[in-house]
Amino acid sequence: MDSPLKYPSNSAAAGRAAVGSSGLNSLGFAKAPADTRVVVAMSGGVDSSVTAALLREEGYDVVGITLQLYDHGMAVGRKGACCAGQDIYDARQVADRIGIPHYVLDYENRFSQSVMDDFADSYLRGETPIPCVRCNQRVKFRDLLDTARDLGAEALATGHYVRRAMGADGAELHRAIDPARDQSYFLFATTREQLDFLRFPLGGMHKPEVRALAERFGLVVADKLDSQDICFVPTGSYAEVVQKLRPGAIEPGDIVHVDGRVMGRHEGIIHYTIGQRKGLGIGGQKGDGGDPLYVVRLDPARHRVVVGPRAALGRERVQVREVNWLGAGGTPDAGGTRVQVKLRSAQPAAAATVFPATEAGAVEVVLDEPQFGVAPGQACVFYQGDRVLGGGWITRAEDGLAAA
Structure with a gap:
C-alpha cells in the first residue's frame, strides 16, 4: 500500500531504511x-x-x-x-x-x-x-x-x-x-x-x-496527553471498581497500632496500601513523641489495618513468586546473584542478593539495607546495570522479627 503522506527529504530516519553494512535491517533481519x-x-x-x-x-x-x-x-x-x-x-x-x-x-x-x-x-x-x-x-x-x-x-x-x-x-x-x-x-x-x-x-x-x-x-495525537491512570478505573477510585466487580466483598474493620491499641475504624482494607501516611482515618492521632503513623501491614483475614512509626516499615528480606528470570542459567546462582532491585516503579533501585527458594518459581531477596513501603502485590524487578535480569511478585516482606 502506498502512503499518502510525503515525508520530508531531511527525515531523521532516512538512510536507516536500507539494509546496513552488517547485512541486517534496523529490526535485525537479513532482508530489505x-x-x-x-x-x-x-x-x-x-x-x-x-x-x-x-x-x-x-x-x-x-x-x-x-x-x-x-x-x-x-x-x-x-x-x-x-x-x-x-x-x-x-x-x-x-x-x-x-x-x-x-x-x-x-x-x-x-x-x-x-x-x-x-x-x-x-x-x-x-x-x-x-x-x-x-x-x-x-x-x-x-x-x-x-x-x-x-x-x-x-x-x-x-x-x-x-x-x-x-x-x-x-x-x-x-x-x-x-x-x-x-x-x-x-x-x-x-x-x-x-x-x-x-x-x-x-x-x-x-x-x-x-x-x-x-x-x-502530522499525527493527530502529537499533543495528546500521556496515559496517567489505570484504564478501567475512570474515576480514580479503586474501591468503586472492586465493589462493582466483587459486590459485598468489602468489609469494615479496626485500625490497630503495632502495639495492639485500637485507634479507629475503616471501611475496607482496599482503601489502604503499605507505606500510606495520609488519610488514615484516625483523627490525626500520632505515635509516641508525636511522630506520624504509617500503614505497616494489612490483615485481610481479620479485616485490620495495622499502623505504626516509619521505623516499623523497614524490611530486609522479600519473598517473590512467579519469577521470570532473564539472566543466564534460568535461575539465580545457588550462592546468590548480586543485583539492584526496584520494589516500586517510582523508587530508586537498591542493592541486594537474590537466592533461589525451595518453592518452584520463587526467590528470596536479601537487601543490603532495609527498604521502606515494601508492599505485597507490587513487583520486585532485578537489574544488573541497565540490564533487566527478571522479576516477580512480592508475596511477603520481613524485618527479621515480623512479616508484612
Whole structure:
C-alpha cells in the first residue's frame, strides 16, 4: 500500500531504511524492510503512533492492531487512558494518515478475566496490584504475539520506553535511555521467547524527540496527553471498581497500632496500601513523641489495618513468586546473584542478593539495607546495570522479627 503522506527529504530516519553494512535491517533481519512485515500495537497514544510512523517511513510492511479491552460505548470520549473508544478512533486516524492497514480486536472478555478480576481479588487479599503488568503478561504479549504471527509478521513493535539488545545468550532487556520514561519495571514478565519477537524502537529516544516526530509526521495525537491512570478505573477510585466487580466483598474493620491499641475504624482494607501516611482515618492521632503513623501491614483475614512509626516499615528480606528470570542459567546462582532491585516503579533501585527458594518459581531477596513501603502485590524487578535480569511478585516482606 502506498502512503499518502510525503515525508520530508531531511527525515531523521532516512538512510536507516536500507539494509546496513552488517547485512541486517534496523529490526535485525537479513532482508530489505519492504520484505519484513511488522505488527505495531497501536494504543492510540503518541508513542505507539510514532512507532508505526517511523517503521512505515523506513519502508517496512507495517500492520497496525488496536485491542479493545473494555466496553467501547462506556469509553468513548475518555481522555488520558489507553485502549478506550477515543483511543481506538485516534489509532485509526493515525493509520489512515501514514497509509497502513489497521485492525481492532475485541479482547474484552480476556481482559476482564485475566486483568480486571485479578486486580479486584488482589486488593481483597490486602495487596497493591499492578494491572498494567498483568495486561502485558496475559494479553498483549501473549495473545497479540500469536495474532502477529498469524498475520505473517516477523516482529511485534510497541511504543514502550525500553531497549532490546543482543547479548552473548541472545536478546536482552535493558532500561530505556531516558530514565524519566523508562518502563522496564512494567515489562519484567517478558519471556525470552517473547523478547525474540518484540521490538522497541523508542527505547533510545527521549520524549521530546518523540513529540517532535509526531509533529513532523502530522499525527493527530502529537499533543495528546500521556496515559496517567489505570484504564478501567475512570474515576480514580479503586474501591468503586472492586465493589462493582466483587459486590459485598468489602468489609469494615479496626485500625490497630503495632502495639495492639485500637485507634479507629475503616471501611475496607482496599482503601489502604503499605507505606500510606495520609488519610488514615484516625483523627490525626500520632505515635509516641508525636511522630506520624504509617500503614505497616494489612490483615485481610481479620479485616485490620495495622499502623505504626516509619521505623516499623523497614524490611530486609522479600519473598517473590512467579519469577521470570532473564539472566543466564534460568535461575539465580545457588550462592546468590548480586543485583539492584526496584520494589516500586517510582523508587530508586537498591542493592541486594537474590537466592533461589525451595518453592518452584520463587526467590528470596536479601537487601543490603532495609527498604521502606515494601508492599505485597507490587513487583520486585532485578537489574544488573541497565540490564533487566527478571522479576516477580512480592508475596511477603520481613524485618527479621515480623512479616508484612
